Amino acid sequence: xxxxxxxxxxxxxxxxxxxxxxxxxxxxxxxxxxxxxxxxxxxxxxxxxxxxxxxxxxxxxxxxxxxxxxxxxxxxxxxxxxxxxxxxxxxxxxxxxxxxxxxxxxxxxxxxxxxxxxxxxxxxxxxxxxxxxxxxxxxxxxxxxxxxxxxxxxxxxxxxxxxxxxxxxxxxxxxxxxxxxxxxxxxxxxxxxxxxxxxxxxxxxxxxxxxxxxxxxxxxxxxxxxxxxxxxxxxxxxxxxxxxxxxxxxxxxxxxxxxxxxxxxxxxxxxxxxxxxxxxxxxxxxxxxxxxxxxxxxxxxxxxxxxxxxxxxxxxx
Amino acid sequence: xxxxxxxxxxxxxxxxxxxxxxxxxxxxxxxxxxxxxxxxxxxxxxxxxxxxxxxxxxxxxxxxxxxxxxxxxxxxxxxxxxxxxxxxxxxxxxxxxxxxxxxxxxxxxxxxxxxxxxxxxxxxxxxxxxxxxxxxxxxxxxxxxxxxxxxxxxxxxxxxxxxxxxxxxxxxxxxxxxxxxxxxxxxxxxxxxxxxxxxxxxxxxxxxxxxxxxxxxxxxxxxxxxxxxxxxxxxxxxxxxxxxxxxxxxxxxxxxxxxxxxxxxxxxxxxxxxxxxxxxxxxxxxx
Numbered sequence: 287x288x289x290x291x292x293x294x295x296x297x298x299x300x301x302x303x304x305x306x307x308x309x310x311x312x313x314x315x316x317x318x319x320x321x322x323x324x325x326x327x328x329x330x331x332x333x334x335x336x337x338x339x340x341x342x343x344x345x346x347x348x349x350x351x352x353x354x355x356x357x358x359x360x361x362x363x364x365x366x367x368x369x370x371x372x373x374x375x376x377x378x379x380x381x382x383x384x385x386x387x388x389x390x391x392x393x394x395x396x397x398x399x400x401x402x403x404x405x406x407x408x409x410x411x412x413x414x415x416x417x418x419x420x421x422x423x424x425x426x427x428x429x430x431x432x433x434x435x436x437x438x439x440x441x442x443x444x445x446x447x448x449x450x451x452x453x454x455x456x457x458x459x460x461x462x463x464x465x466x467x468x469x470x471x472x473x474x475x476x477x478x479x480x481x482x483x484x485x486x487x488x489x490x491x492x493x494x495x496x497x498x499x500x501x502x503x504x505x506x507x508x509x510x511x512x513x514x515x516x517x518x519x520x521x522x523x524x525x526x527x528x529x530x531x532x533x534x535x536x537x538x539x540x541x542x543x544x545x546x547x548x549x550x551x552x553x554x555x556x557x558x559x560x561x562x563x564x565x566x567x568x569x570x571x572x573x574x575x576x577x578x579x580x581x582x583x584x585x586x587x588x589x590x591x592x593x594x595x596x597x598x599x600x601x602x603x
Numbered sequence: 604x605x606x607x608x609x610x611x612x613x614x615x616x617x618x619x620x621x622x623x624x625x626x627x628x629x630x631x632x633x634x635x636x637x638x639x640x641x642x643x644x645x646x647x648x649x650x651x652x653x654x655x656x657x658x659x660x661x662x663x664x665x666x667x668x669x670x671x672x673x674x675x676x677x678x679x680x681x682x683x684x685x686x687x688x689x690x691x692x693x694x695x696x697x698x699x700x701x702x703x704x705x706x707x708x709x710x711x712x713x714x715x716x717x718x719x720x721x722x723x724x725x726x727x728x729x730x731x732x733x734x735x736x737x738x739x740x741x742x743x744x745x746x747x748x749x750x751x752x753x754x755x756x757x758x759x760x761x762x763x764x765x766x767x768x769x770x771x772x773x774x775x776x777x778x779x780x781x782x783x784x785x786x787x788x789x790x791x792x793x794x795x796x797x798x799x800x801x802x803x804x805x806x807x808x809x810x811x812x813x814x815x816x817x818x819x820x821x822x823x824x825x826x827x828x829x830x831x832x833x834x835x836x837x838x839x840x841x842x843x844x845x846x847x848x849x850x851x852x853x854x855x856x857x858x859x860x861x862x863x864x865x866x867x868x869x870x871x872x873x874x875x876x877x878x879x880x881x882x883x884x885x886x887x888x889x890x
Binding site: 408417 | 715727
């Protein structure tokens with residue numbers, strides 16, 4: 287590795303030169319702001335009407351406020367974390383199950399489905415659509431005067447007072463549905479690649495041994511796909527933690543009804559826009575950071591063993 | 604006996620196929636229906652929209668287009684131009700510098716190489732929203748609100764794209780090629796720009812599309828930094844549409860705004876779907 291690459295020493299400075307722009311920009315626009323966010327979370331810094339309060343150092347006071355009950359008796363951040371989790375689970379469970387099913391269909395040699403390219407193109411499409419526009423579209427289609435309600439009313443399927451956008455369960459279902467539609471195609475394609483990466487002999491051997499398709503799925507496909515499945519689920523979780531555009535636009539930033547669809551990032555956004563409370567925004571960011579770092583560590587643990595093998599083979603890193 | 608078993612297997616296969624097709628058609632319907640409604644509704648006048656639901660297009664498309672295009676409060680052509688400019692700059696910077704960084708770490712053996720690689724891998728999963736507070740404060744201090752610099756320059760450092768490029772280089776770039784270029788007297792930057800980049804064309808193209816789309820759709824940070832009317836991007840305008848009481852609006856125009864917001868990406872996707880779908884997997888973790 288050291289000598290084979292030729293006169294490596296004299297070229298080393300180019301390595302630094304090539305990676306320099308990345309690190310300068312990252313340090314300036316992400317790393318320092320990141321550290322400043324942690325730092326700001328220890329300050330009282332907000333606007334009260336027209337007067338600017340702070341910044342004054344207050345220690346952990348913002349965190350205490352963050353985790354104390356408000357006047358309705360509920361702890362905001364826990365409620366919004368709970369909302370985010372519920373919305374994520376409602377979308378992600380069908381997302382992974384359906385994606386797994388489709389990935390098996392698409393890769394099944396026996397089934398040999400026709401029109402795969404068409405289906406893949408269609409199911410992946412919502413992933414590229416602007417989330418804000420998608421949510422806006424749903425808010426018009428499902429609004430009180432929108433076409434969906436018109437049709438359901440005409441067939442007497444719902445009551446006149448039923449409103450998709452102001453009732454807890456329908457709002458949550460709509461958000462979950464949108465997230466599902468936006469991500470199941472992507473997950474299908476990732477899992478398909480995972481299944482195609484499995485040694486074909488495994489499937490043949492199982493078939494020769496007389497395993498039926500269910501047995502093949504549970505005894506061969508699923509165990510061998512497990513690492514990629516874990517990776518997919520955790521990255522989806524980190525993505526879910528950032529859920530913002532869809533509920534923000536669908537509920538017009540209010541998390542209707544009664545903040546039942548307010549997510550963590552919407553909460554953060556409220557501190558940044560309406561109340562300009564940068565101290566509290568910093569504290570929320572730190573909580574978000576800790577949760578996503580915890581999740582990422584889990585990914586790296588489950589992946590590092592895998593990556594090491596290939597890295598060894600290629601004599602890389 | 605064997606025949607019977609064969610028959611049983613064939614019937615099972617037919618059932619399995621039918622079930623698979625039904626599920627696929629149902630899901631495709633779910634994916635397409637809302638967009639179909641969007642297109643239909645963008646061809647109807649406000650009055651036609653209020654009078655009920657239909658699956659057939661009407662003749663109001665160009666009137667809606669004209670109304671939306673010339674709307675005073677939501678300047679959609681300007682928004683599209685702004686979004687296009689930012690997205691184009693971001694996609695070029697992201698792909699070029701990610702490739703440059705990946706090449707630097709892939710080809711050269713220097714002391715901090717491992718550190719640099721693991722650092723980027725470690726920060727890859729940190730959500731961008733987490734540094735928003737400090738980022739906004741920095742932008743305020745530099746007096747760069749209502750300026751595109753803080754929306755464009757940070758795209759130089761894109762860990763996920765770096766990782767994709769690194770994996771791509773591992774699979775396509777033989778070191779002999781770099782050494783041959785050196786023997787021919789090519790400088791290191793010349794080698795990268797004229798020998799390596801052309802080899803990376805497929806990866807560059809895919810990542811350019813993804814980063815363009817990502818930037819075109821980006822809402823959170825731009826909404827915090829842009830409040831001048833003529834600088835706003837498309838997602839900000841769409842969200843604005845939501846906060847205006849749109850039941851008072853001409854709904855045909857509203858549907859047209861949404862259609863205009865997603866149309867450019869849709870067209871690119873329809874043309875390049877095959878390459879895009881391939882690109883989804885290439886950057887992900889391969890065992």
